[in-house]
Amino acid sequence: MRISEVFATIQGEGILSGVPSLFIRVSGCNLRCVWCDTPYTSWTPDGEDWSLERILEWVDGFPRYRHVVLTGGEPMLFPESVELTHALRDRRLHITVETAGTVWQNVACDLMSVSPKLANSTPTLRDGGRWAAVHNRLRLNADVLKALTSAFEFQLKFVVSDQADLEEVRSIRRLVGAPAERVLLMPEGVTPESSAANAAWLVEICKEEGYRFCPRLHVLLYGNRRGV
Numbered sequence: 001m002r003i004s005e006v007f008a009t010i011q012g013e014g015i016l017s018g019v020p021s022l023f024i025r026v027s028g029c030n031l032r033c034v035w036c037d038t039p040y041t042s043w044t045p046d047g048e049d050w051s052l053e054r055i056l057e058w059v060d061g062f063p064r065y066r067h068v069v070l071t072g073g074e075p076m077l078f079p080e081s082v083e084l085t086h087a088l089r090d091r092r093l094h095i096t097v098e099t100a101g102t103v104w105q106n107v108a109c110d111l112m113s114v115s116p117k118l119a120n121s122t123p124t125l126r127d128g129g130r131w132a133a134v135h136n137r138l139r140l141n142a143d144v145l146k147a148l149t150s151a152f153e154f155q156l157k158f159v160v161s162d163q164a165d166l167e168e169v170r171s172i173r174r175l176v177g178a179p180a181e182r183v184l185l186m187p188e189g190v191t192p193e194s195s196a197a198n199a200a201w202l203v204e205i206c207k208e209e210g211y212r213f214c215p216r217l218h219v220l221l222y223g224n225r226r227g228v
């Protein structure tokens, strides 16, 4: 499968924030979020083909790490993710799959980290608007969201940029019947400064509605860089 990067770091987002984890980032995505923080896996996908054996050999080089994160791009686009995740399960590793929740694959997974894309992700003004209609048609798939959150332990992560996003968050939460503490709100922004601008009011929403506030630890620690 086409791999953009692999790296060992701490998980920066979600309920496993701070846990040392191995990241396997596939290249390729069916969406084109306007604020995508990994455009090298979506708008301009890079990387090279890795065999399953090569990926597992890399994982085996970090015996102290017990958590693996399969991320992207969109790892659920690729049938190879099924065999990879089952091989990771055979190694008794904890597997998180990070997905936008638009595609189903029969993966092995301990935490399905679903990040549904809200209207704020639509690339209306980017690339001449060429991707906007496709993105909007694909970005929410109710059947897949319900299947993923029924089949796996899950968290729902949302990138929020303004108050108007919250009605969409509530409606997706109702759709899948998620308890509030499984919903994590992240302030939009790829730098500590831009995230902070959205953080203050978002914390207040979390206090009122019982959601988890989710800073992006890796952005705070390392800034907007690859491989961290």
Ligand code: SF4
Binding pocket: 029, 030, 031, 032, 033, 035, 036, 037, 038, 039, 041, 042, 072, 073, 074, 100, 117
């Ligand atoms: S789903 Fe994720 S990888 Fe794909 S364009 Fe959106 S933010 Fe980028």
